[in-house]
Amino acid sequence: MVTLTPSAPTESPVHQAAGGAPLLELRGISKTFPGVRALDDVSFPIWAGEIHMLCGENGAGKSSLMKVLCGAYVADAGEMFHNGGKIEIKSTLDARKLGIAVIFQEFSLIPYLSVAQNIFLGREFPGRIPGTIDRQKIRSEAARFLAMIGSDIDVDTPVHKLGVAQQQMVEIAKALSQNARVLVMDEPTSALSDTETEHLFGMMRRLKANGVAIVYISHRMAEVFLLGDRITILRDGKKVDTVLPNETSVSDLVQKMVGRKVDTIHRRGDNMKAGELALEVKGLNAPSGIADINLNVRAGEIVGLCGLVGSGRTEVARAIFGADRISSGQVTFFGKPFSGGPDEATRLGVGLIPESRKAQGLALIRSVGDNIVLAALDRLFPSRLFQPRTARKAADDMIQKLRIATPSARRAAQFLSGGNQQKVVVGKWLTADARLFIFDEPTRGIDVGAKAEVFALMYDLVEKGAAILMISSELSEIVNVCDRAYVMREGRIAGELPRDRLAEENILQLGMHHE
Amino acid sequence: MSQAEATVPRRSLALSNDVLSVFYRLLAVGIICVVLSFISDAFLTTNNLLNVLRQASLVFFMASGLTLVILTGKIDLSIGATVGLSACVAATVIKATDSAMLGALVGIGVGAIVGLGNGLLVTKLRIPSFIATYGMLWVVHGITYYYMSGQSVYGFPAEFRAIGSGYFLGIPIPIYLMILFLLAGNFFTKRTTYGQQIYAIGANTVAARLSGIPVNSRLNLVFILSGAMAGLASLIYLARLNSAEGDIGETLTLPTIAAVVIGGTSLFGGVGSLFGTFIGGLILTLILNGMNLLGVSANWQPLITGLIVLLAVWLDMKTRSKTDASS
Numbered sequence: 001m002v003t004l005t006p007s008a009p010t011e012s013p014v015h016q017a018a019g020g021a022p023l024l025e026l027r028g029i030s031k032t033f034p035g036v037r038a039l040d041d042v043s044f045p046i047w048a049g050e051i052h053m054l055c056g057e058n059g060a061g062k063s064s065l066m067k068v069l070c071g072a073y074v075a076d077a078g079e080m081f082h083n084g085g086k087i088e089i090k091s092t093l094d095a096r097k098l099g100i101a102v103i104f105q106e107f108s109l110i111p112y113l114s115v116a117q118n119i120f121l122g123r124e125f126p127g128r129i130p131g132t133i134d135r136q137k138i139r140s141e142a143a144r145f146l147a148m149i150g151s152d153i154d155v156d157t158p159v160h161k162l163g164v165a166q167q168q169m170v171e172i173a174k175a176l177s178q179n180a181r182v183l184v185m186d187e188p189t190s191a192l193s194d195t196e197t198e199h200l201f202g203m204m205r206r207l208k209a210n211g212v213a214i215v216y217i218s219h220r221m222a223e224v225f226l227l228g229d230r231i232t233i234l235r236d237g238k239k240v241d242t243v244l245p246n247e248t249s250v251s252d253l254v255q256k257m258v259g260r261k262v263d264t265i266h267r268r269g270d271n272m273k274a275g276e277l278a279l280e281v282k283g284l285n286a287p288s289g290i291a292d293i294n295l296n297v298r299a300g301e302i303v304g305l306c307g308l309v310g311s312g313r314t315e316v317a318r319a320i321f322g323a324d325r326i327s328s329g330q331v332t333f334f335g336k337p338f339s340g341g342p343d344e345a346t347r348l349g350v351g352l353i354p355e356s357r358k359a360q361g362l363a364l365i366r367s368v369g370d371n372i373v374l375a376a377l378d379r380l381f382p383s384r385l386f387q388p389r390t391a392r393k394a395a396d397d398m399i400q401k402l403r404i405a406t407p408s409a410r411r412a413a414q415f416l417s418g419g420n421q422q423k424v425v426v427g428k429w430l431t432a433d434a435r436l437f438i439f440d441e442p443t444r445g446i447d448v449g450a451k452a453e454v455f456a457l458m459y460d461l462v463e464k465g466a467a468i469l470m471i472s473s474e475l476s477e478i479v480n481v482c483d484r485a486y487v488m489r490e491g492r493i494a495g496e497l498p499r500d501r502l503a504e505e506n507i508l509q510l511g512m513h514h515e
Numbered sequence: 516m517s518q519a520e521a522t523v524p525r526r527s528l529a530l531s532n533d534v535l536s537v538f539y540r541l542l543a544v545g546i547i548c549v550v551l552s553f554i555s556d557a558f559l560t561t562n563n564l565l566n567v568l569r570q571a572s573l574v575f576f577m578a579s580g581l582t583l584v585i586l587t588g589k590i591d592l593s594i595g596a597t598v599g600l601s602a603c604v605a606a607t608v609i610k611a612t613d614s615a616m617l618g619a620l621v622g623i624g625v626g627a628i629v630g631l632g633n634g635l636l637v638t639k640l641r642i643p644s645f646i647a648t649y650g651m652l653w654v655v656h657g658i659t660y661y662y663m664s665g666q667s668v669y670g671f672p673a674e675f676r677a678i679g680s681g682y683f684l685g686i687p688i689p690i691y692l693m694i695l696f697l698l699a700g701n702f703f704t705k706r707t708t709y710g711q712q713i714y715a716i717g718a719n720t721v722a723a724r725l726s727g728i729p730v731n732s733r734l735n736l737v738f739i740l741s742g743a744m745a746g747l748a749s750l751i752y753l754a755r756l757n758s759a760e761g762d763i764g765e766t767l768t769l770p771t772i773a774a775v776v777i778g779g780t781s782l783f784g785g786v787g788s789l790f791g792t793f794i795g796g797l798i799l800t801l802i803l804n805g806m807n808l809l810g811v812s813a814n815w816q817p818l819i820t821g822l823i824v825l826l827a828v829w830l831d832m833k834t835r836s837k838t839d840a841s842s
Binding site: 321323341342343345346347352354359360361362363364365366370373374375377378381384385386387388428432 | 708709710711712714718719722724729786
C-alpha cells in the first residue's frame with residue numbers, strides 16, 4: 001500500500017544513482033493491426049519516482065502504448081521487465097497485479113454509486129455476516145485514500161454529482177487503493193481549470209516523491225516542461241527520442257512530433273473590419289444556471305468566451321443555440337430575434353461545434369460524407385428528395401477543402417483521428433452555409449498540427465465575413481486567436497476584454513473567485 | 516485525397532458492411548430454399564411459394580413501419596395491439612357503411628392515431644419508448660376489448676376481401692402491395708432527407724439535434740408511420756380472416772420484431788434497411804413454412820424462431836466487431 005507523507009517534493013529522480021533496474025521496462029514492443037503498424041519496436045523504461053512525459057500527434061501510438069502497458073492490448077513482439085525480471089502482461093488483471101493503473105480521459109466510474117463504493121467496486125470488504133459488506137470500512141478507507149492525495153470529497157456523494165476534476169481525484173484514489181506503482185494519465189488536465197490543475201500537479205509531485213512512477217500523456221507544452229523528468233516522443237508508432245526538458249525546446253519537441261517544422265499558434269494580426277451584428281444576446285437567463293448574459297459578436301470577429309470550467313460558458317453556448325431552455329432574455333441572429341430550437345438556429349445560419357465531438361458532434365457509425373451533409377440536408381435538397389450524388393459531391397468538396405484525411409467520404413467517422421473528426425464537424429456547418437460559428441473547446445484532444453489547422457480555418461472563416469464565438473480553457477488560445485473576449489464567473493459575465501487588454505493575467509483576474 | 520487513398524487502400528468498411536449484410540441474408544434465403552426443395556416435394560410448387568410470399572407480406576407490413584422506429588433507436592411494442600384495434604374499428608365501419616374504402620381509411624387512421632400517441636409519450640413526456648409503447652399495448656388492448664365486448668364482426672363485401680385473398684394475374688394481391696410498399700419505403704429511407712435524418716437520429720440523437728434536425732417531429736413521424744402500417748396490416752388480416760375479434764393482433768408483435776432483427780436492423784439504431792427487413796420476414800416465413808411442410812410440431816416453432824434471432828444478431832455482432840478491430 002502506498003503511504004504518502006506530505007513531504008517536500010524531491011527534485012530529481014533517484015533512479016540512476018541507485019544503479020538498479022527500471023521499475024518497468026518495455027523493449028522492442030510492436031503491435032500491428034490490419035493495415036496499421038500501431039507500435040513499431042518501441043523501447044520505453046519507466047523509473048520509480050519519475051514523471052515521464054509521452055508526446056506525439058494523434059495516431060502516433062501513445063494510446064496503443066498505454067493499452068499495451070495496462071494489458072488491454074497484447075504486444076505482437078517485444079519483451080517487458082519489472083524490476084529487471086522478465087514479465088508478461090496479457091490482461092488488465094496482470095497489469096493491475098504489477099501495480100499499473102491507467103486514468104483514462106473518459107472515466108470508468110459508475111455514476112449512481114457513491115465515491116466510496118466506486119473506489120472499492122468489486123473489492124468490497126466483507127462484513128461480519130458472510131455475504132455482506134462492511135460499508136463503514138469502505139467509507140473510512142475511501143476517505144483515507146482521498147486524504148492521501150489531499151482531496152476532501154465527501155465519500156457518500158454519488159459520482160454523477162461531482163465535477164470532472166473531482167471524478168479524476170476519485171479515479172486516482174481508486175488506483176492508489178489498488179496499490180498502483182505506475183500511474184498512466186491520459187491528458188488529465190484537458191477538462192480542468194487552472195486551480196484544479198495546480199492541485200493535480202501538487203498531488204502528482206507528492207506521489208512522485210513517494211516513488212510512484214507517472215506516465216503522462218499531454219498535448220500541452222507548458223505542462224510537459226513544467227512536470228516532466230523525461231520526455232519521450234512517438235511518431236507513426238516509433239519512438240523518435242527521449243529527451244530531458246532542460247536540453248530541449250518547444251519548437252524542437254514539436255518538430256520531433258510532426259517530423260517537419262510547423263508554426264505553433266501565433267498571434268493573429270489586428271482585425272481590420274468588424275461588420276454587421278451577427279449575434280446579440282440581451283439579459284439572458286436560463287435554468288442551467290446562467291444569469292444576465294449580455295454579449296455580441298460581429299461579422300469578421302472572433303470573440304472569446306472564457307472563464308473557469310463550470311463558470312457557465314458551455315451553458316451560454318447551448319442557450320444561444322436553442323439547445324437548452326431559457327427563462328428570459330433575447331437572442332438575435334443577424335438582426336432577427338430567435339426563440340426556437342437548434343433546427344431554427346441552423347436555418348438562420350448558426351452552427352455549434354460542441355465540446356464533445358464524439359458524443360455531440362458526430363454520428364460516429366455514419367460515414368464522413370453523411371456527417372458532412374447532415375446539417376445541410378434542407379439547404380441541399382429543398383424538395384426533400386435526397387440525391388446521393390449531390391451529397392457525395394458536397395462531401396468530397398469539403399474533404400478536399402479542409403484536407404480531411406480519410407480514404408473516402410464513405411468511411412465511418414469513428415475511424416478518423418480527433419483532429420480530422422473536428423474538421424468533419426466544422427465541415428458540416430460550412431456545408432450548411434453557417435455564418436455564425438460557436439466553437440466550444442475546438443482544440444480539445446487534438447494534436448499540435450491539427451490545432452494550427454483548426455485556427456487557420458477559423459481565420460479563413462472570419463476573413464470571408466463569418467462571425468465566431470469561441471470557448472476555450474486554454475488562455476493562450478484566447479489571447480492569440482480572439483479579437484476580444486468575455487470572461488465568465490459563476491454563471492455571469494464578469495467583464496469584457498478588448499484586444500489591447502487581452503492578456504492571460506487579465507482573464508485570470510476577472511475569472512477568479514474573489515471571496 | 517489521392518494521398519490518403521494511397522496510404523489506406525481499403526474501401527470504406529461502412530458501406531461494404533451494409534451490402535455484405537444484405538448479401539449474406541440473400542444467401543441464407545437461397546440455402547434455405549435449396550435445402551427445403553430437397554427434403555420436401557411440396558416446397559417448390561407455385562402454390563406453396565406464393566403462399567410463402569403472401570405470409571411474408573403480412574409480416575412485412577408491420578415490420579416495415581417498425582423498422583423505421585428501430586432505425587431511430589426506439590421501439591414500438593404496441594403494433595400487435597394496434598392491429599387488433601384497427602381491425603375491429605375498420606370492421607364495424609365497413610359493416611355499418613358498406614364502404615370498404617372508408618373502412619380502410621379509418622383502419623389506417625386509427626393506427627396512425629395510436630402511433631401519434633406513442634410519439635407524444637416519447638417526445639413530450641420523455642418516457643422511454645420501450646415503456647411508453649408497452650403501456651400503450653395494454654391501453655390499446657383494453658380499448659379493443661371494451662369496444663368489442665366479446666363480440667366478433669364478420670362477413671365483408673367481396674371487394675374488400677380481395678385485398679387479402681384476391682388474385683391478380685395469378686398472384687395474390689398482398690404480394691403486389693408488399694412490393695409497392697417495399698419500393699416506396701426504400702425510396703423514403705434512402706432517397707429523402709427524412710430517411711437520412713432518421714438514420715442520423717438513430718446513430719446519435721444528441722448530435723442529430725445539435726445539427727439542426729427536428730428530432731421530435733421525426734420521432735413522431737416514425738411512430739405515426741409504424742401505427743399506420745399496423746393499421747394497413749390489420750386490413751389485410753381482416754380481409755383474409757373475414758372476421759374481427761378483440762384478440763386478433765395479440766401474437767403478432769414478437770414475430771415482427773424477429774423479422775426486423777433477422778433482417779439486420781440494429782436495435783441500437785442507425786443501422787439497417789427496409790430491404791433487410793423484407794428478407795428477414797422472408798427467412799422467418801420460409802423456416803416456418805419448411806417446418807410445416809416437414810410436419811414439425813407447432814410446439815417447436817417458437818424455439819426455432821428464437822434460435823434464428825439469436826444467430827442473426829450474433830453473426831451481425833461478429834461482422835461489426837471485425838471492422839472495429841481494424842480501426
